[in-house]
Amino acid sequence: MIDSKRLESIVSEAGRIAHDLWPGAGNVVRSWEKEPNSPVCEADLAVDAFLKRELGALLPAAGWLSEETADDPSRLERDLIWLVDPVDGTRDFIRGRPGWAVSVALISSGRPLIGMLAAPARGENWSAVAGQGAWRNGERLRSSTRSEFPGSRVPAHALPKTDADLVMVDQPNSIALRIAMVAADEADLVATLRWGFEWDIAAAGMIAREAGAAISDAFGNKLDYNKRDPRAFGVLASAPAIHGAAVERLAARAAQLTA
Numbered sequence: 001m002i003d004s005k006r007l008e009s010i011v012s013e014a015g016r017i018a019h020d021l022w023p024g025a026g027n028v029v030r031s032w033e034k035e036p037n038s039p040v041c042e043a044d045l046a047v048d049a050f051l052k053r054e055l056g057a058l059l060p061a062a063g064w065l066s067e068e069t070a071d072d073p074s075r076l077e078r079d080l081i082w083l084v085d086p087v088d089g090t091r092d093f094i095r096g097r098p099g100w101a102v103s104v105a106l107i108s109s110g111r112p113l114i115g116m117l118a119a120p121a122r123g124e125n126w127s128a129v130a131g132q133g134a135w136r137n138g139e140r141l142r143s144s145t146r147s148e149f150p151g152s153r154v155p156a157h158a159l160p161k162t163d164a165d166l167v168m169v170d171q172p173n174s175i176a177l178r179i180a181m182v183a184a185d186e187a188d189l190v191a192t193l194r195w196g197f198e199w200d201i202a203a204a205g206m207i208a209r210e211a212g213a214a215i216s217d218a219f220g221n222k223l224d225y226n227k228r229d230p231r232a233f234g235v236l237a238s239a240p241a242i243h244g245a246a247v248e249r250l251a252a253r254a255a256q257l258t259a
Helices: 004-019 042-058 073-077 090-094 175-183 198-210 240-258
Strands: 031-035 038-041 063-066 080-088 101-108 111-119 124-129 134-136 153-155 167-169 189-191 195-197 214-216 231-233 236-238
Touching (some): 004 042, 004 080, 004 124, 063 073, 063 198, 080 090, 080 175, 080 198, 101 175, 101 198, 111 175, 111 198, 124 198, 134 175, 134 198, 153 189, 175 189, 198 214, 198 231, 198 236
Parallel strands (some): 063 080, 153 167
Antiparallel strands (some): 031 038, 080 101, 111 124, 124 134
């Protein structure tokens, strides 16, 4: 049985390490591009190294998959695996904005068991355990229960004309925090139409699901984890009653982008 209090402490400490390097707190952080349009900074690497060491000691039997670590195919032989994004929302982090989080999930047989987010720049700690609900700063979360698709709140800076019937709300750079907004009833719908990685969505997806939200890929299919190719096309988190309408709204666009 995993020591959940120890895990919470580890994730919280990872958030502190990142916050101590965050430009929004007056610090200077080194950053560069891993590849075009893919920024990384020293906080990503510091948090990754800390979590790899501490989570490995906490649960030695678990494999490891992280955005900032070279993939080790031996993870596929493990029933348990840690999925980690050391700093989700690196662009906001580098710019001194608060829309970033440390994301940690524990997966068993392709399904999330535990999901945690530390967002110290926002003063938030999020967590969920399978079958035990989702929490933010000690308060139980209840997801959006919106029943009508038009008027749904979506974290966005802009919307295409085809989605003009939706309502924009604040959009953090971190996709994990956007998904968590659905869990906290601060948004009704979050959707992406691009290939994304498991570490981006595992923890937040778990939190949203335990809060009562529906979560899938862009086509409405369930999300699996610890796959050989650790990607899925899009993520869709929403109030359960509008999930079908959201899939229908996105269907033609998703099909075109994956053709």
